[in-house]
Amino acid sequence: MTNDQSAVTQLHSGETPEWQQAGVSHIWSPYTQMKTAPLPIPVVRTEGVCLVLEDGTRLIDGMASWWTACHGYNHPHIVDKVTEQLHRMPHVMFGGVHHEPALRLATRLTKLLPGDLNRVFFCDSGSVAVEVALKMAVQFWLNQGVRGRSKFLSFRHAYHGDTVGAMSVCDPVNGMHAHFKGFLLEQFTHGVPHTEQEFHALERFLGERRDELAGVIIEPLIQGAGGMKFHPPESLSRLRQLCDRCDVLLIADEIATGFGRTGTMFACEQASIVPDVMCVGKALTAGTMSIAATIATDRVFNAFWSDDPGGALMHGPTYMANPLACAAANASLDLFESEPRLARVAEIEKGLAKGLEPCRALAGVVDVRTKGAVGVVQVAELHHLERLRAALVAEGVWLRPFSDIVYMTPPLTISDRELDALCSAVHRVMNRWGTW
Ligand SMILES: Cc1ncc(COP(=O)(O)O)c(C=O)c1O
Incomplete structure (x- = not known):
């Protein structure tokens, strides 16, 4: 063993299964200090909105596996479609080859998306979708003979991947990548504008620096991993106007917000805007497997359309447009068509607001906010994150509080009873502990 097992406490009280005992010293977990972190929870099955542990314990998954499992787990329609595809063709390269699942998915996505977001570039994860969007924006200018526009403006509390x-x-100061200053490209950062003064300052900035700027990138309506900060649709619609006036591309990163999470299929709809480029991922395959997409408007795509091979977009992940993932995504879109998901999000929003309201009165709580199927309890300070997580697990729920927030992004199929259990567990645990 390379780490001191005795220094860590198990998050749940069950036995450590044999496969975990054997494998724990060979695995490197995400965002984790491996020496001090407790052993992760051994999940052996998923059912409905629950994670099932080796010892049979069921935890309501309040995070939908990092915003992905929008229809809950193991939805029979998705399982059937992926199984069918697995037998027919699990994978084929996408360079020089087309296949039905990908082309059907691209057609369906472009019909669902606002405006003329008509060209879909598939890739393998959200972070890569963002990389592709940045490359698209930089090359958009180069292909038109404009040099020097290679920087981006992003926002405080932004998170766009790893x-x-x-x-x-990402936010260069508060974000999780602050260590890497000096290694990373330097970009421009502003606060998300809310007031007239802030809009004017941003417009001035865009006007002054537009010859350096390829684009502006934002997570529409909800900034996720940077602290679950919300902004109103108006901030977004006015940002669109500013980008138009200053002729800077607008990239909407809908990797977390897409597919119903904020109450509409895509958050941009609430501001009635069409970004120049949009990134989607996470719930695209409804928590089945990894795929993402970067989608461009006609204007952006047309800048790549020429007789010059050098003007092509030079990107192509090996598992791009993986047929299994496309089959899962198509099946997920079937469910959005056949089941009342968005109506359910409106009910979840009310349920979260009601269920979390009592937290407002607890010591140390500074804000309770909800937007679509996202609920957030923000505290002044959150110490002992691992103890908090363990206490939530003991109450039968799976959540991963971070920074100064306890947040919920449950599957959109969660029942009233399960939602109530989730919110009550959060209230009970936070009440017991007082100030975290
Ligand atoms: C807004 C946003 N963009 C990008 C990403 C990165 O996606 P992935 O983890 O699939 O690389 C995330 C992941 O949390 C995200 O929330």
């Missing part, structure tokens, strides 16, 4: 380009547009 690859190098994506890291460069």
Whole structure:
């Protein structure tokens, strides 16, 4: 063993299964200090909205596996479609080859998306979708003979992924990539504008620096991993206007917000805007497997349309447009068509608001906010994160509080009873502990 097992406490009280005992010293977990972190929870099955542990314990998954499992787990329609595809063709390269699941998915996505977001570039994860969006924006200008426009403006509290380009547009100070200053490209950062003064300052900035700027990138309506900060649709619609006036591309990163999470299929709809480029991922395959997409408007795509091979977009992940993932995504879109998901999000929003309201009165709580199927309890300070997580697990719920927030992004199929259990567990645990 390379780490001191005795220094860590198990998050749940069950036995450590044999496979975990054997494998724990060979695995490197995400965002984790491996020496001090407790052993992760051994999940052996998923059912409905629950994670089932080796010892049979069921935890309501309040995070939908990082915003992905929008229809809950193991939905029979998705399972059937992926199984069918697995037998027919699990994978084929996408360079020089087309296949039905990908082309059907691209057609369906472009019909669902606002405006003329008509060209879909598939890739393998959200971070890569952001990389592709940044490359698209930079080359958009180069292909038109405009040099020097290679920087981006992003926002405080932004999070766009963990690859190098994506890291460069995360919040450079408060974000999780602050260590890497000097290694990352330097970009521009502003607060998300709310007031007239802030809009004017941003417009001035865009006007002054537009010859350096390829684009502006934002997570529409909800900034996720940077602290679950919300902004109103108006901030977004006015940002669109500013980008138009200053002729800067607008990239909407809908990787977390897409597919119903904020109450509409895509958050941009609430501001009635069409970004120049949009990134989607996470719930695209409804928590089945990894795929993402970067989608461009006609204007952006047309800048790549020429007789010059050098003007092509030079990107192509090996598992691009993986047929299994496309089958899962198509099946997920079937469910959005046949089941009342968005109506359910409106009910979840009310349920979260009601269920979390009592937290407002607890010591240390500074804000309770909800938007679509996202609920957030923000505290002044959150110490002992691991103890908090363990206490929530003991109450039968799976959540991963971070920074100064306890947040929920449950599957959109969660029942009233399960939602109530989730909110009550959060209230009970936070009440017991007082100030975290
Ligand atoms: C807004 C946003 N963009 C990009 C990403 C990165 O996606 P992935 O983890 O699939 O690389 C995330 C992941 O949390 C995200 O929330």
